[in-house]
Amino acid sequence: AQSVTQLDSHVSVSEGTPVLLRCNYSSSYSPSLFWYVQHPNKGLQLLLKYTSAATLVKGINGFEAEFKKSETSFHLTKPSAHMSDAAEYFCVVSLYNFNKFYFGSGTKLNVKP
Amino acid sequence: DSGVTQTPKHLITATGQRVTLRCSPRSGDLSVYWYQQSLDQGLQFLIQYYNGEERAKGNILERFSAQQFPDLHSELNLSSLELGDSALYFCASSVSGTGGNSPLHFGNGTRLTVT
Numbered sequence: 001a002q003s004v005t006q007l008d009s010h011v012s013v014s015e016g017t018p019v020l021l022r023c024n025y026s027s028s029y030s031p032s033l034f035w036y037v038q039h040p041n042k043g044l045q046l047l048l049k050y051t052s053a054a055t056l057v058k059g060i061n062g063f064e065a066e067f068k069k070s071e072t073s074f075h076l077t078k079p080s081a082h083m084s085d086a087a088e089y090f091c092v093v094s095l096y097n098f099n100k101f102y103f104g105s106g107t108k109l110n111v112k113p
Numbered sequence: 114d115s116g117v118t119q120t121p122k123h124l125i126t127a128t129g130q131r132v133t134l135r136c137s138p139r140s141g142d143l144s145v146y147w148y149q150q151s152l153d154q155g156l157q158f159l160i161q162y163y164n165g166e167e168r169a170k171g172n173i174l175e176r177f178s179a180q181q182f183p184d185l186h187s188e189l190n191l192s193s194l195e196l197g198d199s200a201l202y203f204c205a206s207s208v209s210g211t212g213g214n215s216p217l218h219f220g221n222g223t224r225l226t227v228t
Contacts, residue, residue: 103155103156
């Protein structure tokens with residue numbers, strides 16, 4: 001069975017400090033993994049994707065994520081938070097030919113001035 | 114800008130009514146997915162179409178239906194509306210019909226309010 005667990009429903013950081021949003025997945029097959037960001041009343045925007053090439057994936061707005069197969073994790077990081085990063089973030093797993101995208105429950109990131 | 118267009122942005126209607134939500138996918142994308150997002154249930158997959166054919170069904174109520182037209186735009190029809198149908202409805206498109214490493218590209222959604 002496939003599933004995605006976002007370990008924190010809320011994360012709060014100060015502006016200029018590092019961001020870590022945690023995601024674990026469960027999959028019987030080699031997955032593709034994505035992170036999306038959703039600002040209030042907006043659609044989900046693709047931040048980055050992992051598709052079995054390099055395990056460290058760089059995305060937009062300074063975000064990156066590292067695929068760790070041994071830990072079944074795909075945590076999202078950013079060295080220095082900006083106020084505009086305040087949003088909800090979703091970790092997503094997809095399996096080729098299974099025609100499904102599995103969404104985590106989301107992590108709301110709050111950035112304090 | 115994802116390239117996915119959803120109309121209208123907002124809909125306010127009464128219980129028992131019927132509405133139609135429209136989605137135009139990104140140029141070149143053959144798959145259209147519909148999702149419902151509410152505060153209590155999060156993001157729920159409703160249905161997927163690929164090149165005009167229904168490909169997958171999720172938690173879609175019998176009162177809801179969808180279709181994808183030859184020009185690849187899609188419509189989601191919601192009927193006999195109830196208060197609980199109030200939510201954000203998203204359309205997403207993808208090149209692939211089989212998931213995998215082709216990401217979803219989301220529109221900005223239609224906010225439906227049922228009064």
